[in-house]
Amino acid sequence: MPELSEKLAQTNPGLEGLDVDFLYHLGLSTADDLKGMFGDVKHVAMMGSGMRAWDFARKLHEETGMPIQRLEKPREDGSDPGPLYDLEQAQDELSVARLGFPDVRKRADRLREFIYTESDLPTPIGKTERFEMYKVGDTIAVSHGMGEPSHSILLHEITKMLEYAGATGYQYYRLGTSGGIGVEGGTVVVADKGYNPTGNPTYKLHVLGEEIELPSGFDPTVAQEILECRDEVEAVMGGILSSEDFYTVQARLDGAFCMITEEQKMDYLNRMHGKGIRAFEMEAAGFGAFCKKMGIPAACVCVALLNRLNGDQVTSTPSQLAAFSDNPQQMLIRYIKRKAAAAKAQPALD
Numbered sequence: 001m002p003e004l005s006e007k008l009a010q011t012n013p014g015l016e017g018l019d020v021d022f023l024y025h026l027g028l029s030t031a032d033d034l035k036g037m038f039g040d041v042k043h044v045a046m047m048g049s050g051m052r053a054w055d056f057a058r059k060l061h062e063e064t065g066m067p068i069q070r071l072e073k074p075r076e077d078g079s080d081p082g083p084l085y086d087l088e089q090a091q092d093e094l095s096v097a098r099l100g101f102p103d104v105r106k107r108a109d110r111l112r113e114f115i116y117t118e119s120d121l122p123t124p125i126g127k128t129e130r131f132e133m134y135k136v137g138d139t140i141a142v143s144h145g146m147g148e149p150s151h152s153i154l155l156h157e158i159t160k161m162l163e164y165a166g167a168t169g170y171q172y173y174r175l176g177t178s179g180g181i182g183v184e185g186g187t188v189v190v191a192d193k194g195y196n197p198t199g200n201p202t203y204k205l206h207v208l209g210e211e212i213e214l215p216s217g218f219d220p221t222v223a224q225e226i227l228e229c230r231d232e233v234e235a236v237m238g239g240i241l242s243s244e245d246f247y248t249v250q251a252r253l254d255g256a257f258c259m260i261t262e263e264q265k266m267d268y269l270n271r272m273h274g275k276g277i278r279a280f281e282m283e284a285a286g287f288g289a290f291c292k293k294m295g296i297p298a299a300c301v302c303v304a305l306l307n308r309l310n311g312d313q314v315t316s317t318p319s320q321l322a323a324f325s326d327n328p329q330q331m332l333i334r335y336i337k338r339k340a341a342a343a344k345a346q347p348a349l350d
């Protein structure tokens with residue numbers, strides 16, 4: 001085990017007792033060269049889907065020229081990953097590989113890695129069953145699944161990973177989707193706070209069966225600087241409400257069952273709007289609480305897919321949805337570029 005960082009020694013000194021810490025959902029452990037792979041990380045962009053994390057990594061690489069980090073971990077079977085086929089042959093084979101069987105799946109993983117490497121596209125680091133993680137320059141792009149429980153697992157493991165790696169001064173971002181509250185589809189909401197469904201800026205969880213409430217907030221400077229990267233994107237600062245469900249707790253009337261009336265729904269959403277809340281999703285409160293507790297500067301940047309004051313169904317076409325998802329990604333790419341430029345300019349000022 002590497003020596004515990006100052007942060008982990010404070011937040012969980014019990015980790016000292018482990019011989020190896022297995023970051024199970026990432027498929028990495030302290031036996032890997034975490035320092036070599038992640039010691040330089042400054043930005044961690046988290047988003048619900050693996051496809052979006054891959055796409056963000058691809059765009060970041062294309063727009064900044066920062067290098068894609070490839071898997072450095074030795075293969076379990078000790079085999080040489082090196083060139084297998086020509087690209088076209090590999091693509092054909094991957095398109096017919098049936099992913100259900102372990103042997104075929106392993107081969108498909110190898111083929112995908114080969115194709116992506118040859119095509120200069122991001123390859124995942126670690127395993128991809130639960131989360132997909134990519135690294136471009138000093139930035140990690142990683143998926144977190146849907147909802148606070150899934151996101152919380154990623155937050156614990158990735159934070160330990162970065163602390164074991166000796167990374168310093170890193171920041172977290174969630175680039176998500178949401179239902180706008182009084183804002184239209186395509187508008188980006190940068191969170192000042194994360195709210196639980198009662199409308200308080202806290203995250204509630206059970207510890208030893210007791211309910212506890214952690215304050216949930218984001219770094220105001222990071223939030224403001226990201227908002228200033230909006231350029232032509234419609235973006236506002238506001239509260240983000242999060243819930244443990246997309247239907248019932250988000251006051252939708254179109255779930256498999258429904259326990260409320262249209263009037264009750266509108267009253268609830270209008271009350272939340274009155275508190276300065278502009279989006280409803282499933283992670284902000286837990287994310288803001290985790291980062292506050294760990295002292296990690298963070299921002300939650302969510303695009304609205306619809307205005308919930310006008311309906312419940314997400315009716316946008318796939319290309320509209322892709323364009324919406326691109327909005328928070330472009331804002332963060334601009335922010336990362338500005339930070340890199342400022343860091344470059346810094347020595348000259350000294």
Ligand code: R2B
Pocket residue numbers: 048145146147176177178246281282283
């Ligand atoms: C936004 O979108 C997902 C549900 O569709 C969920 O992860 C969220 O917060």
Ligand code: URA
Pocket residue numbers: 177178179180246250280281282305
């Ligand atoms: N994600 C959510 O959680 N809610 C919405 O309404 C849209 C996306």
